[in-house]
Amino acid sequence: MAKALDGIRILDMTHVQSGPTCTQILAWFGADVIKVGAAWRGDITRGHCAISPMSTASISTMLNCNKRSITINTKHEKGQRSFSQADQGV
Numbered sequence: 001m002a003k004a005l006d007g008i009r010i011l012d013m014t015h016v017q018s019g020p021t022c023t024q025i026l027a028w029f030g031a032d033v034i035k036v037g038a039a040w041r042g043d044i045t046r047g048h049c050a051i052s053p054m055s056t057a058s059i060s061t062m063l064n065c066n067k068r069s070i071t072i073n074t075k076h077e078k079g080q081r082s083f084s085q086a087d088q089g090v
Helices: 018-026 058-063 077-087
Strands: 009-012 032-036 068-072
Touching: 009 018, 018 058, 032 077, 068 077
Parallel strands: 009 032, 032 068
Antiparallel strands: none
16 A cells, blocks of 8 residues: 655654654655764764663664664765765665
């Protein structure tokens, strides 16, 4: 069964709670959501209330389920090209 947002790609560069929640809803409706994380730290919620320094907090896992993820350094030329290609559907 087709979903309302099948064929739509969303690049998710949001943080903390409201943005990831909104993009998760878009994913539930069929959008291809790609969580873009910063190369030097990722989403800030990964460390919030984590049970150990090497684990990911459950809130981050919950808010980013149903999404694909990638790490891109948008300050580097190669990262900017990669981001542009992802935006164009390449």
